[in-house]
Amino acid sequence: MPETPPESAEKPSGFDPSAFEGILSRLGHGGHLGMRYRAHGVGWVEMELPYAERLIGDVETGVIASGPIISLMDNATSLSVWTAIGEFRPQVTLDLRVDYMRPATPGKTVIGRGECYKVTRSMAFVRGIAHDGDADDPVAHVAGTFIRIDNFLG
């Protein structure tokens, strides 16, 4: 095995999602849902979505809707691209697939971990999981792609 430094010892990403997310989350959809920055490293970002009654999709069980989980994973994977390349690069989601393993446990915060595993000149390939405390027992798996655009503000 070649010697590689442990992941925790890697140098920090040139892109800090906590600052970026702080601005957008207060204004936009993520902030409205109560989404927050949690942690990041090079090529990965964790966001969290605290349980809230207004996010419920099934009133009988109190389980939150799956829509907010899509939003959580869209944001976490999107930010992971920028920590992977170390800078902000205008992009939009091209596609996203979400597999629902099980309902999120009512009352628990959902944690979304997005990873960017490949970046090309135009594309970024991402994957991630959503869980509610135990990453080995995920609520959802996601896979998606982002495409670079010229003008973020259209």
Next chain:
Amino acid sequence: MTTDTEMAAILGFMPPFAREMGMTVDHMQGGLPVIAFDYGPHVMGRPGFLHGGAMSGLMEIAAIAALRVTVAAEEPAVRIKPVNITINFMRGGREARTYALGEVTRIGRRVANVEAKAWQDDPAKPIATVFMNFLLSSPKQV
């Protein structure tokens, strides 16, 4: 724009998340509900554009509503569980009212395949589409 009551009648309940996003049944089309919400900070992604997750949530509710209406005709008590969703984003959603309509491609004994699309000004120019698979189960089975 219709009321919560009509949406509740279609979905079987009024999900708090749908209400939180301002979703309503805009009108019926071919017997299926067109679900819509207005643009606002609560659905904004990058400044001036609709958040991909918000439009996905809208299409997901439209897909569930289409499936509910379709299965209600034959087996009203059937339970539907989303297994997965694939979303394709085609155009940036602008600061405008957004509509979504689901369509049931196939209902089998255990699985339903449902598509939905979202648009703003022109239904022929969708901003995004989804494919969803649902597991069907009868509450009578123990």
